[in-house]
Amino acid sequence: xxxxxxxxxxxxxxxxxxxxxxxxxxxxxxxxxxxxxxxxxxxxxxxxxxxxxxxxxxxxxxxxxxxxxxxxxxxxxxxxxxxxxxxxxxxxxxxxxxxxxxxxxxxxxxxxxxxxxxxxxxxxxxxxxxxxxxxxxxxxxxxxxxxxxxxxxxxxxxxxxxxxxxxxxxxxxxxxxxxxxxxxxxxxxxxxxxxxxxxxxxxxxxxxxxxxxxxxxxxxxxxxxxxxxxxxxxxxxxxxxxxxxxxxxxxxxxxxxxxxxxxxxxxxxxxxxxxxxxxxxxxxxxxxxxxxxxxxxxxxxxxxxxxxxxxxxxxxxxxxxxxxxxxxxxxxxxxxxxxxxxxxxxxxxxxxxxxxxxxxxxxxxxxxxxxxxxxxxxxxxxxxxxxxxxxxxxxxxxxxxxxxxxxxxxxxxxxxxxxxxxxxxxxxxxxxxxxxxxxxxxxxxxxxxxxxxxxxxxxxxxxxxxxxxxxxxxxxxxxxxxxxxxxxxxxxxxxxxxxxxxxxxxxxxxxxxxxxxxxxxxxxxxx
Amino acid sequence: xxxxxxxxxxxxxxxxxxxxxxxxxxxxxxxxxxxxxxxxxxxxxxxxxxxxxxxxxxxxxxxxxxxxxxxxxxxxxxxxxxxxxxxxxxxxxxxxxxxxxxxxxxxxxxxxxxxxxxxxxxxxxxxxxxxxxxxxxxxxxxxxxxxxxxxxxxxxxxxxxxxxxxxxx
Numbered sequence: 001x002x003x004x005x006x007x008x009x010x011x012x013x014x015x016x017x018x019x020x021x022x023x024x025x026x027x028x029x030x031x032x033x034x035x036x037x038x039x040x041x042x043x044x045x046x047x048x049x050x051x052x053x054x055x056x057x058x059x060x061x062x063x064x065x066x067x068x069x070x071x072x073x074x075x076x077x078x079x080x081x082x083x084x085x086x087x088x089x090x091x092x093x094x095x096x097x098x099x100x101x102x103x104x105x106x107x108x109x110x111x112x113x114x115x116x117x118x119x120x121x122x123x124x125x126x127x128x129x130x131x132x133x134x135x136x137x138x139x140x141x142x143x144x145x146x147x148x149x150x151x152x153x154x155x156x157x158x159x160x161x162x163x164x165x166x167x168x169x170x171x172x173x174x175x176x177x178x179x180x181x182x183x184x185x186x187x188x189x190x191x192x193x194x195x196x197x198x199x200x201x202x203x204x205x206x207x208x209x210x211x212x213x214x215x216x217x218x219x220x221x222x223x224x225x226x227x228x229x230x231x232x233x234x235x236x237x238x239x240x241x242x243x244x245x246x247x248x249x250x251x252x253x254x255x256x257x258x259x260x261x262x263x264x265x266x267x268x269x270x271x272x273x274x275x276x277x278x279x280x281x282x283x284x285x286x287x288x289x290x291x292x293x294x295x296x297x298x299x300x301x302x303x304x305x306x307x308x309x310x311x312x313x314x315x316x317x318x319x320x321x322x323x324x325x326x327x328x329x330x331x332x333x334x335x336x337x338x339x340x341x342x343x344x345x346x347x348x349x350x351x352x353x354x355x356x357x358x359x360x361x362x363x364x365x366x367x368x369x370x371x372x373x374x375x376x377x378x379x380x381x382x383x384x385x386x387x388x389x390x391x392x393x394x395x396x397x398x399x400x401x402x403x404x405x406x407x408x409x410x411x412x413x414x415x416x417x418x419x420x421x422x423x424x425x426x427x428x429x430x431x432x433x434x435x436x437x438x439x440x441x442x443x444x445x446x447x448x449x450x451x452x453x454x455x456x457x458x459x460x461x462x463x464x465x466x467x468x469x470x471x472x473x474x475x476x477x478x479x480x481x482x483x484x485x486x487x488x489x490x491x492x493x494x495x496x497x498x499x500x501x502x503x504x505x506x507x508x509x510x511x512x513x514x515x516x517x518x519x520x521x522x523x524x525x526x527x
Numbered sequence: 528x529x530x531x532x533x534x535x536x537x538x539x540x541x542x543x544x545x546x547x548x549x550x551x552x553x554x555x556x557x558x559x560x561x562x563x564x565x566x567x568x569x570x571x572x573x574x575x576x577x578x579x580x581x582x583x584x585x586x587x588x589x590x591x592x593x594x595x596x597x598x599x600x601x602x603x604x605x606x607x608x609x610x611x612x613x614x615x616x617x618x619x620x621x622x623x624x625x626x627x628x629x630x631x632x633x634x635x636x637x638x639x640x641x642x643x644x645x646x647x648x649x650x651x652x653x654x655x656x657x658x659x660x661x662x663x664x665x666x667x668x669x670x671x672x673x674x675x676x677x678x679x680x681x682x683x684x685x686x687x688x689x690x691x692x693x694x695x696x
Contacts, residue, residue: 480570481530481541481601
C-alpha cells in the first residue's frame with residue numbers, strides 16, 4: 001500500500017473502530033455544526049459549556065451536555081485534561097475539537113489518543129509538523145511546494161528583525177508562529193516601524209496563544225488568498241477538493257469567502273491541488289485540512305501554512321463539491337476509506353458572509369448585548385450556520401462570529417444576487433452586526449467583477465463605509481423616523497416592541513406617571 | 528404635527544397628518560404598522576412597503592434605524608422639543624473636544640499620550656484589547672490632553688472616560 005508516499009513524518013497505524021459517541025470540545029456555530037453531522041450519522045453527541053453558554057443552542061441540540069467551568073476560555077474550553085476526563089466520564093469514543101481553542105494543539109491531540117479516545121483530526125505528529133508556521137515552511141520546502149521567502153526561526157529581538165528585513169527588502173510581514181486568524185500579524189514598511197510592530201505582535205501572540213514567537217517574511221503586494229481543501233483517509237488516499245477564495249479580509253480576518261475563485265483555472269486548480277496534497281502527504285496528514293496559498297497576480301502561488309482542522313469557511317466547499325466535510329471527518333476517524341481517488345470538478349458558486357457582532361460604522365469595535373430578535377433568511381440556496389438565537393447573550397469572552405450566511409447558485413452573479421436577497425431578509429436586533437458591511441461589499445463594482453486581492457478590502461473600506469445611501473432610502477428613513485417618534489410621543493409607555501397591556505383600567509394605570517400613582521395611592525390610604 | 532428629522536446629519540422636515548406625510552411640499556399617503564411580536568415595522572409610503580427596525584438610543588426621538596439594507600442614525604423631534612433642546616445646548620456653552628471613551632469593556636494595553644500633549648484629530652491615543660484583538664482608540668478632534676484616566680494593564684468598563692481634552696488656548 002502506498003501509504004504516505006514521500007512522507008517525512010512517522011504516523012501511527014490506522015485505527016478502525018466505530019464511533020458511537022462524540023464529545024465536542026467547542027462552542028457556538030461549529031459545535032452545532034458537529035452536533036448536526038453526528039445526528040445525521042446516528043452518533044450521539046456530547047456538548048460542553050461554560051457559564052456563559054449554559055443557554056446556548058449547541059448545548060440544547062446535543063444529546064448530552066456537561067458544564068466545564070467559568071466563562072473564561074482558559075478555565076473552560078481550553079482545559080484539555082478536564083475535557084478528556086469529561087469524555088471518559090460520559091463514555092465518549094471520540095473528541096471533535098472544532099476550530100480555534102484546542103483544535104491545533106499537538107499535546108491535546110496526543111493526550112486524547114493516549115487516553116484511548118479517537119481524535120477527530122489529523123495525528124498529533126501531523127499537527128506538530130504543520131502546527132507551527134516555521135515548521136510547516138520547512139516541510140513544504142522539502143516537499144517541493146513553493147513558499148514565500150522568509151525566516152524559519154523565531155525572531156530574537158528588534159535588531160534581529162531589522163537585519164532580516166533588510167535582507168528581504170521592505171515591506172515585510174511579522175507573523176505569530178503559533179497563530180491563525182491574523183492575531184499577532186503586522187506589516188512593516190520601513191525600518192523605523194519595526195521595533196514597535198514587533199513588540200505589539202509579540203504581545204498579541206502571547207495573549208492569544210500563550211506563545212510570543214514571531215517570524216518575518218517578504219511581503220507580496222496584491223496577492224489573493226486562495227486555499228485548498230484537503231481530505232485524507234487513513235489508507236493513503238489524499239485528495240484536494242478545490243479552492244476557496246478568501247481575499248476579502250480585514251486586518252487579516254476573513255469576512256467573505258467563496259468557491260470557486262474567479263482567478264483559478266482548471267489547470268491552476270490541478271497544480272495548486274497537487275502542491276497541497278504533496279505538503280499534506282509530507283506531514284503524514286489524515287482527515288480534513290486546508291493549505292493556504294498566496295496567489296500572485298502573475299499566477300505564481302506560495303504555500304503559507306496548513307490549518308490542521310476544519311475551517312470556518314468549509315461550507316462553501318461542501319456546496320460546490322457536494323461533500324459533507326464534517327461527516328467525512330467523523331467517517332475518516334472511524335476508519336472509513338474515501339470513496340473517490342480524484343476530486344470532482346466544482347459545480348456552481350457558493351459565497352459565505354461571516355455575520356459578526358462588530359460595528360462597521362464604528363471601526364468594527366465589538367458590540368455586546370442580548371439578541372432581542374432574530375429573523376433567519378431562508379428560501380432556495382440559502383444556508384445558515386449559526387450559534388445564536390433569540391435570548392443569546394453576546395459578550396466579550398469569545399470570538400465575535402455570530403453565524404455564517406452561505407448561499408449557493410449556478411453562477412457567481414446569481415450567488416451575489418442571492419446573498420444580497422438573503423442579507424436583506426436577515427434581521428438581528430440587540431447587537432450591531434456586520435450585515436450592512438456585507439451589503440456594501442456585494443454592491444461594489446470591483447467585487448462584482450472579482451477584481452479583489454487581500455489588500456482590496458483595507459483600501460476600499462473607508463469608501464465603502466462612507467457610501468451615501470440612495471436619496472430614496474434617506475427619504476424613507478426620514479418619514480419612518482417621524483412616524484415612530486410620533487407614535488412614541490403619543491404613548492410614551494409603548495416604546496419599541498414592549499408588549500402593551502390589552503385594555504381596561506390596568507392600561508390606564510400602566511401609563512400614569514409616578515407622580516399620579518403616588519397621589520392615587522396616598523389618596524387610597526386616606527392621607 | 529411637524530417633525531424636524533436629522534438623518535445621518537441631513538435635516539429633513541416631515542409634516543404628519545392623519546394618514547399621510549408632507550416632505551418638501553409633496554404629500555404622500557404613509558402609515559406605520561407593527562409586525563406583531565417582532566421589532567420590525569412596516570412603513571408604507573405611497574403604497575410601497577419598507578421593513579424598518581428602530582432601536583432607541585436613550586434620548587427621546589433618537590434611534591438607530593435599519594431601512595432597506597442601510598443603517599441610519601436619526602433624530603426626530605417636534606418643533607417644540609427641538610427648540611428646548613437647542614436652548615439647553617446653548618446654555619451649556621462651548622464644550623472641549625469629545626473625550627475618548629471606552630467603547631467596550633476591555634484591557635488597556637497601551638497609552639500613547641500624557642497630560643499636556645497636543646494631539647491631532649484622528650491620532651491614536653489608547654490601545655485596548657477586547658475579544659483578543661487590539662483596538663486603537665483615536666481622538667475625534669485636535670486638542671490638548673487634560674486628564675489621563677487609562678492605566679496600562681487595567682480592565683475598564685464600557686463608557687469609562689479614558690482621556691479628556693481641552694481646546695488649544
